[in-house]
Amino acid sequence: MMPPPVCTASHVPFDDRGLAYGDGLFETVLLRAGEPVLWQYHMDRLALGCERLGMPLPSQAFLDATWQGGVSTALEVLKLILTRGSGGRGYALPEQVTPRLLSRRAPFQPSVERWRQGVTVRLCELRLSRQPRLAGIKHLNRLENVLARQEWSDTTIAEGVLADSEGVVVEATSMNVFWRQAGKVFTPLLEQCGVAGTLRAALIEQGAVTPASLPLAHLADVEQLWVANSVQGVWPVTTLLSSDGSLLKRWPTCSADSFQHLAHQLLGFA
């Protein structure tokens, strides 16, 4: 008998490869009245991740079942974890891979205050390593993000900006970075590291954002800076601190932020 193509679970056992090696992927999805926002972008990234890791992609029915049915409130966050399942001898794959799909949904409220008043961000000391084989996908090897997020505990700092080992701006610890220069909006290329967010993908597809390279040394020179993702929306950055807490730059808050407005239309926030 063929094993099922996917095993859905609420726990994972000792030999799950997601636990053992971070051998898997995840997605964090905004649900509005029970319906996923930017769902196709999440599915596209998951498919790309499976392709990169050499993992079978679960059928759409399995993936849709993570949000279909159940009681839905206004806004929720759905988190999916897809691991390569159990088995194999060490790093070698088992003969038959049966991925394990886990999901959880929880009520969510975005921070309207951060949308309107903007946020303070700091530069992280940690430099992301460059691994093009893993760049862009949302895999389970996230120790760099965990270490970076440990650099501060001041709750007035909303995010940390990460650069790679060559000093190129990549992302924030859990958000993508966007900046305006000469009237155009850009976002890092993410060819060497970083997670390519679904809101970022939708904005690029709309032609509203262009991927580009930004050296850390030029970050304070941009006309406007934002951090954003598909769950929290867009936070304008009003204050940029160095990793030692010193002020690098202040930007004025903009009462009519056209970039934020467009992004929030995509998310149903505007």
Added chain:
Amino acid sequence: MMPPPVCTASHVPFDDRGLAYGDGLFETVLLRAGEPVLWQYHMDRLALGCERLGMPLPSQAFLDATWQGGVSTALEVLKLILTRGSGGRGYALPEQVTPRLLSRRAPFQPSVERWRQGVTVRLCELRLSRQPRLAGIKHLNRLENVLARQEWSDTTIAEGVLADSEGVVVEATSMNVFWRQAGKVFTPLLEQCGVAGTLRAALIEQGAVTPASLPLAHLADVEQLWVANSVQGVWPVTTLLSSDGSLLKRWPTCSADSFQHLAHQLLGFA
């Protein structure tokens, strides 16, 4: 009431940080008649890993309990997984961290044939990224090793040799690399990436091995090459293949391999 310092478990829940982010460490330990071999080296590496990740180290009693008691056979492998436990908002740590400790032991037989006849290894195409913050420790972010191990399925190839993004030899997918040059034995530095094995640590402490840098381009020029770890012992490399399968070098098998003999004394194999 204070939460317990460590939670022992056989499964991990959805919100375990080991599963979510690979936020944790592991050890793979040889047990001989129920007693761990090189146990202090494993404990030292685990302690270093906890320090690097900013995680509390469980008490020695909790760690010893993973192998104490139970029915023991001649040789077993004990695997420990220590995660940072549940919780936190995204990458941010929870206020109170309660690590989760999992363990499993299984009967084991090393390959005497590989000790005696040596093995074929191949170069991996994947290049390890450089991240000094994570170098040396045995953390749960092992997607690079998983990807590298997927490069071949030919069972006559015992291991794959990995170099980093600068072309410096680092390790094999699940073993350390050693080589002899001008009568001395060396092993990669592992300051930028790779796992610092416990057998390697014991051999360095004995003065039998010196850490050094070896460019991939010079690998075929060494007098003798070995791959080794604290569970499998030492495999002399007799054949080195490129990633496309072409022959790069053959070394003769040595009937009286003093390096292997010393390492196997440390493991109780000689």
